[in-house]
Amino acid sequence: MSITIRSFGHTREGRPVTLLRMENAAGACAEVLDYGARLRSMVVPDRDGKPRDVCLGFDSVAEYEANGDYLGALVGRCANRIRGGRFRLGGREYALTVNQGANHLHGGARGFDRYVWEHRLEGESVVFSRTSPAGEEGYPGLLRVEAAYTLTEDNALCLRLTAEADEDTVVNLTGHAYWNLNGQGAGEVGEHTLSIDAIAFTELAEDGCPNGTIASVVGTPFDLREPRALREGWDTTHPQIRLGGGYDHNWILRGDGLREAAVLRAPESGISLHLSTTQPGLQVYTANGLSARQGKSGASYVPRGAVALEGQGFPNAVNEPTFPTVVLAAGGIYQQEIVFAFRHD
Structure with missing residues (x-):
């Protein structure tokens, strides 16, 4: 295992950005940036041993700054949506930045994805850290975060995600990588198959937040207990699919602790992605709103040209008392883990 470091340019504010490249003996490599603690590239062998970069990203900081699709980013303080950008905690109401319609999304107008994090090497890990001050985007409490x-x-x-706060606050962190297992820029991922170990999902209301209903997957396009091509689901006229413009929903994962939650496979390349997580939910987003654009090395990105698999707490959980809590108590430790394991059939 080796780690190399190089400059990746500067932000518009003049902050230097660093790229760290991890490579193993099998030839797989991952590139991460301290801008947004994000994954820029993930190269793995296909069934014939040919290396393929299966993660969407950009070639410059300016492209990341100009685009709002969270490519590869670590999102927070609170991933996903908070209805109306408001919640009550400790008898007080907090108003957050509203940045998607009437809702707060992925930490607000300047979430964790828009900052240069500190970085260090710790054994064979790259560890990013930052301190989010009290009041940032409206959140209570100072929060110290690490992403390894x-x-x-x-x-x-x-x-591996950890955080601690000096006041009760809301924390829900996740990675927002976009995957195309045929290779970034290889077109739509409709033939990819996906299986999820879940028998229920959180229904959406018109505003994109959960409506509070825990719905069975049985008899719906959300039944992915057996592998199913993504196209089979996003081409249906199911009301929930129409609301999301495709898949943009949270599945309620079975079990506790670190366990395998989902498997994504690409028949063409033979690459499979086995996702394990400690989180209670998995948001699946089939890049329905990704605009056509140029990515790394001139690759063409298109709507539904990737899928994001985001292990996280449920959307709007802070306002839904029956959902698993996303409140971190003062002095408590937030710890979650997501593992992306790549194999080939």
Whole structure:
């Protein structure tokens, strides 16, 4: 396992950005940036041993700054949506930045994805850290966050997330990588198959937040207990699919602790992605709103040209008392893990 470091340019504010490249003996490599503690590239072998970069990204800081799709980013303080940008905690109402319609999304107008994080090497891991001051985007309490990336010798990328706060606050962190297992820029991912170990999902209301209903997947396009091509689901006229413009929903994962939650496979390349997580939910987003644009090395990105698999707490959980809590108590420790393990059939 080796880690190399190089400059990746500067932000518009003049802050230097660093790229850190992890490579294992099998030839797999992952590139991460301290801008947004994000994953820029993930190269793994296909069934014929040919290396393919399966993660969408850009070639410059300016492109990341100009685009709002969170490509590869670590999003927070609170991933996903908070209805109306408001919640009550400790008898007080907090008003957050509203940045998607009437809702707060992925930490607000300047979430964690828009900052240069500190970085350090710790053994074979790259560890990013930052301190989010009290009041940032409207959140209570000072929050210290770390995101550690580790590439294993058997082609798994592990993301470990920790945080602690000096006041009760809301925390829900996740990685927002976009995957195309045929290679970034290889067109729509409709033929990719996806299976999820879940028997229920959180229904959406018109505003994109959950409506509070825990719905069974049985008899719906959300039944992915057996592998199903993504196109089979996003081409249906199911009301929930129409609301999301495709898949943009949270599945309620079975079990506790670190367990395998989902498997994404690409028949063409033979690459499979096995996702394990400690989180209670998995948001699946089939890049329905991704605009046509140029990505790394001139690759063409298109709507539905990737899928994001975001292990996280439920959307709007802070306002839904029946959902698992996303409140971090003062002095408590937030710890979550997401593992992306790559294999080939």
